[in-house]
Amino acid sequence: MSAIAEREIILKLEDVSKVYSGTVAVKRANFEVRKGAVNVLVGENGAGKSTLMKIIAGVERPTAGRILLEGEEVSFSSSGDAVNRGIGMVFQELNLFGNMSVAENIFATREITNRFGKIDHAQQENRAAEFLERLQAGIRPDMLVEDLRIGQQQLVEIAKAVSLDARILIMDEPTSALSAAEVEILFKVIADLKARGVAIVYISHRLEELIRIGDYITVLRDGRITGQEEMKNVDTQWIVRQMIGSDAKDFAKADGHLPGEEIFRAEEICLPRATGGLAVDHVSLSLRAGEILGIYGLMGAGRSELFDCIMGRHDHSTGDIFIGGRKVKERDTTRRIRRGLALIPEDRQREGLVSILSVASNLTLASLSRFARLFHIRAADERQAVTQVVRELAIRVADPAQEVSSLSGGNQQKVVIGKALLTEPKVLLMDEPSRGIDVGAKADVFRTMRKLSRDGLGILFATSDLDEVIALSDRIAVMSNGKLTGMFDRTEATEAALVAASALGHGPAPHTESTAHD
Incomplete structure (x- = not known):
């Protein structure tokens, strides 16, 4: 690894680990975030990226290790603590209230009030309109979030994070639902934030995108950091090798079988x-x-x-x-x-899964009639079906009784697919x-x-x-x-x-x- 050029470090994680019920999600990670730069974090689903970001954003507390913010050791008891210290996050799974307006979502928990202590909706809408204009979102601040397409909801999530005026802004898959034109606008916003000295922590699976906008890259595999470099020194093959230990995992190519009737x-x-x-x-x-x-x-x-x-x-x-x-x-x-008929929806979190239920319950939710005898569920048959789907789809879960929300995005998607397949x-x-x-x-x-x-x-x-x-x-x-x-x-x-x-x-x-x- 070449020496990484020294730009001012605003945040440093030292030997940070996170353990969930005996499962090590992050192991002794050392991660540095530099001001005025895009600090890319990449890895396969389940590698520990989101866990590491949630630790920085105050959503999770590390099991071991320490966090240094501008040289001072800090401990966040909540995401509010992190926000107060200038750290904002755009979550991969949208964190919005569908029955509230765009402006209300942008200023949720930090509402603008008038001198009588009441929410100043007009002022919130004016401010929200400014952030939406920067993103060229084409969204009115008074629109209900539930009436927006998922890509527009993603832009609202980004506008909410930008509105925090954060010194460190974490973006977890911010372009996953955006069109090519919307991605270009977001990149201009990121360039503007960099120019203002904001440190961007950027997670994406689009490798060409990372190489284009990243300044520094850190790769995680199985909870461990396997590579750190300046982006100008790497290519997509280097990134994939660090992620999975080989140059690529191929598309499933057409195998020449002929369709039927x-x-x-x-x-x-x-x-x-x-x-x-x-x-x-x-x-x-x-x-x-x-x-x-x-x-x-x-x-x-x-x-x-x-x-x-x-x-x-x-x-x-x-x-x-x-x-x-x-x-x-x-x-x-x-x-x-x-x-x-069966559908794998675009928004797996809201439409494909019930996040408070287990992996097993989500898998069989749409096919319970297969396992029913009179008024009872044949538990042994249900368990057998769940075990088979977990094995066939290579769902990485220690125990199907685990909550589905604890899985990585890729494994959650496999659960949605498995649920559909169990309906035959x-x-x-x-x-x-x-x-x-x-x-x-x-x-x-x-x-x-x-x-x-x-x-x-x-x-x-x-x-x-x-x-x-x-x-x-x-x-x-x-x-x-x-x-x-x-x-x-x-x-x-x-x-x-x-x-x-x-x-x-x-x-x-x-x-x-x-x-x-x-």
Whole structure:
């Protein structure tokens, strides 16, 4: 390791360890944070990154070791303590109140009050508008958070952190739900913060992104720091080697198996927007057994809304769906699951998991009828199913009785996938399945998708990642502005063609030979 150039260190962790119920999450970590720099922290899911950041942010207390802030040893009893000392954090899993406005969320627990001690809502909205303008968010401060798309909610979380005027700002996967344009704006904000002397601690699984904006990098593996360098001295191969001990974990490449008969068809699916127009605009597509059909599009393209319509989550949507050639007349989500549909939602924390329940309870939550006899659950059968899923999906958990919230993001995503698979679906809808998970967990998820397709499951897979959609899909549909704007066979799909199709959105969808039902 080359000597790391000395820029003023504002925060230092010395031999910090954290143990949970006998499990060592972080072991004797030494970590330095420099002023006016982006200090990157990277590692696979479960490596200890989030634990280390929660220690810095006062959410968790270290089991051993000490924290030095500007040379003074400190101990935070709460996140409020850390905020008072100038440390803010953008959490990976959104920490917002859906029934409150954007402005109320930004100033939650530190409300602006008037001389009578009452909350000054007008002043809060004016201040919130300034932070949102810096992020070019296009969000009104009086809007309810629950009415925003997940990417917009991510921008609110970032605005909340920026509003703290922190000296140290921790960003845990801040771009995971942002469009490419929104990422560029965030990077400008980060550059501005650096110029003001703010120390940024930045966590992301997008390695090219880290190399682009990082000044220093620290790599964690299994709770231990395995590498520290100036970013100018490293490349993606170095980072991956430090993370997983080898150069790469491959995409699950297509294995040449041939899809079977049509297993699913959607015809003329439409979803009206509350503000007018259509969020999903007359979308028709088909899927064969054993096929992975990728749906590519940017944020707001209508991919998630299409999945919600298919799952029966919007009773005012129109159009027809067919499973195995038979029309699905059931309109509610529960009965559509029984017909063979299952969804991996984009927001796993809010829509895919019940965080206070155990891993085991989350896995079987949607399939309890499989284990029921009269009014009782066959506990032995349920345990056997849980054990099998944990093994097959390589979920890293010491005990399935553990709360699911204690798992890393990648392992939580595997629990969501396992829950869907236990319903024994015929068609699996996967909305951004690799969002916020590391290179190793992604490889596990992608291998699982390939295995499921070989077993005859039909998979609809929505993503905004070009590399992923091209590597994994047998065919690729492109959506823009609620419309289907292109359909490509794997052999004809190129980045240029997909990007061009995603820039459309007016007029009829272009027809290609691969749109025909084979």
